[in-house]
Amino acid sequence: GFKEVQFEIEGExxxxxxxxxxxxxxxxxxxxxxxxGRVHTSAATVMVFPEAEEFDIxxxxxxxRVDFFCSSGPGGQSxxxxxxxxxxxxxxxxxVAQCQDQKSQHKNKEKAFRVLRSRLYDLELSKKQAEDALKRGSMVTSGDRSAKIRTYNYPQGRVTDHRINLTLYNLGNIMNGDVQEIIDELQLVSNTEKLKETGETF
Known part of the structure; x- marks a missing residue:
């Protein structure tokens, strides 16, 4: 299995x-x-960072502190x-941020710094989200990375998003990447909370 997986996603x-x-x-x-026939429970923590530019943070x-070490995995004996x-x-x-998927030390260091900037930016962002969520009692963006947000129950074919009490019996499609319905519902609740907050401000 994998202890940690990192990847970048680009798009609008x-x-x-x-x-x-x-x-x-x-x-x-x-x-x-x-x-x-007992049901076992396991968990994975997902972290989503906006890529921070040098002028962001x-x-x-x-x-x-910079440490260098030997890469492991595919790529040849070198x-x-x-x-x-x-x-x-x-x-x-x-x-901590680390990178070993580039062939040169320089490129790995460059990429690791990008990851580090993004994580530091996310730290500040999550603090602000936590403060904002506390003010408006947000269900969606609490800023708490350790919060249980979703359960995938295979015996029942059920997916439950605990933030908005949304339950769907569509596990197969969701596990194949069809999460748009969940995202749409979360965005709707998030936008409603923001509009409510704006109305209370004025």
Whole structure:
């Protein structure tokens, strides 16, 4: 299995669409090795970051510890013998970003810094979201990355989004990527909360 997976998605309003996926996704299923038919629960935490540009957030190089290590995985024998992989630690916050999928140390360092900037930007963004959510009692954007947001129940073929109490019996299609109905409902609730907040301001 995988301990951590990182990937980039590009497209129009991609962060505005996928930001609702941030949080803890819980899976309930009966494993093939389970002889008693008991349901097992496992969880994965999803983090969604907007890619921060250098002008969005400034990182002081003095605050960053840089470690180099040997890459692992595909890429030939040289990958395992050269210190091309890079790990960055932002000392004030303890946030870590690392990259080993590029062939050169320079490119790995460059990409790791992009990831680090995005994570620091997201930290500030989540703080603001938490403050805003507290003010308006938001169900959708709490800013809490450890909050349980959705359950996928295989025995019942059910998907439940706990933020808006939405339950769909369409597990197969949703697990194949058809999450538009969930996103539409979340965006509707989020926009309604923002409009309500605007109305209360004036």
């Amino acid at each position: 309003d991609v962060y505005g669409t996928l930001k609702f996926e941030a949080g803890v996704h819980r899976v309930q299923r009966v494993p093939q090795t389970e002889t008693q 400034e990182v002081n190089p003095k605050d960053v 990958v395992n013998t050269t210190y091309s992989a890079v790990r960055l630690t932002h000392v004030p916050t303890g946030i």
